[in-house]
Amino acid sequence: MEDLMSLKFTHGGNIRKFREQFGKKNVIDFSANINPLGPSQRVLDIVRRDYNVVVHYPDTDCEHLRKELAQYYDIDAKNIIVGNGSTEIIYLIARTLCPKKAAILVPTFSEYELALNTANLKFIKRLEKDNFEFPDNKVFEEINNVDLLFLCNPNNPTGNLIPEESLLELTEIARKKKKFVILDETFIDFCLARSVLEQAPENKYLIILRSFSKLWGLPGLRLGYAAGHSQTIGLLKKYKEPWTVNALAQKAGVESLRDKEHFDKSVRLVKNESRFLFEKISKIQGLKPYPPSANFIFVRIIADISSKELYFRCGRKGIIIRDCSNFRGLNNKFIRVAVRTRSENLKLLKVLKESLNGKR
Known part of the structure; x- marks a missing residue:
């Protein structure tokens, strides 16, 4: 098995790197799973209007945003902690709870592993022969042997949803056995699957992670949050550094939650385009897409080409895809592509076909 040092974890979305790497000013980024509509116009307006807040320290407790989130989810503000992206909270959880033994369901988001080093x-x-579906029996067995379990639902990069019945059973087992389950629901709004966030305030051993990067289109402002039992959230706050969430990010978060029209429009677009993109990729000889549940599509390469070579061929044409070879549990025959607008998706399809046919 690969050790931590042998895997070179990287992420998508590094536009500066892509432009330098391929010598192109204009690229279309399918490597990062961001809302193709971007942030709400109301958010952009509020950031432009209130830019002068940068002359003051931000509210270290993010009180206004936590109250807005509490109202949004019908829970208490004491059950919420806000961070500099959900990634800050992942690391905060690891160093606060300090589990001696932990489990991660792979392939998945690499920061869980890095935080638990x-x-x-x-x-x-998750096994390819099972289409990377949730391995109920293995997970139920392993929860007995660890202090903490990280899960992602829907999973990144495979896109699988955990069956609701399995998830509810798992969280109840964890509560009874006093084992922490950290459930990352970053992509759940795209598929409108049932969240278990409402359970978190009553379960000391369940923490739900959410982000403003994906559906709300704010990755550059770095804003995420977690919901959990008040005692668990209180413990996390003791170990959290002050002022990690800037004032503009807090304002953007509040305004995002208030713009239901943008939320609904974004979900409709992603639903329609993910269906379109899946159907079209399914017809490309040499590729096998897995049914999507969020705003990205996981693809196996059947053709005689590696994910790295396909990445470079597409990149030279201004299309950036995610090479999944550095995800633990995957090899160099998998890619992931974000769902974007129809015109952008058509360009992706054209470039994928050309690249698979040997056109560089």
Whole structure:
């Protein structure tokens, strides 16, 4: 098995790197799963209007945003902590709870593993022969042997949803056995699947992660949050650095939650375009897409070409895809593409076909 040092974890979305790498000013980024509509216009307006707040320190407790989130989810503000992206909270959880033994279901978001680098880690594998579906029995068995389990629902990069019945059973088992389940629901709004966030305030051993980067289109402002039992959230706050969430990000978060029209429009677009893109990729010889549940499509390369070579061929044409070879549990035959607008998706399809046919 690969060790932590042998895997070179990277992420999509590095526009500066892509432009330098391919010598192109204009690229279309399918490597990062961001709302193709971007942030709400109301958010952009509020950031432009209130830019002068940068002369003051931000509210370290993010009180206004936490109250807005509490109203949005019908829970108490004491059950919410806000961070500099959900990634800050992932690391905060790891160093606060300090699990001796932890488990991660792979392939998945690499920051879970990096955050838990001092724990004795167990990797539970989603298997290709099972279409990367949730391995109920393995997870239920392993929860007995660890202090903490990280899960992603829908999973990144495979796109699988955890069956609702399995998830509810797992969170109840964890509560009874006093094992922490950290459930990352960053992409759940795109598929309108049932969240278990409403359970978090009553379960000391369940923490739900959410982000403003994906559906709300604010990755550059770095804004995320977690919901959990008040005692668990209170413990996390003791270990959290002050002022990690800037004032403009807090204002953008509040305004995002208030713009239901943008939310609904974004979900409709992604639903329609993910269906379109899946159907079209399915017809490209040499590719096998997996049914999407969020705003990205996980694809196996059947053709005689590696994910790295396909990445470079597409990149030279101004299309950036995600090479998934550095996800633990995957090899160089998998890619991931974000769902974008129809015109952008058509360009992606054209470039994928050309690249698979040897056109560089």
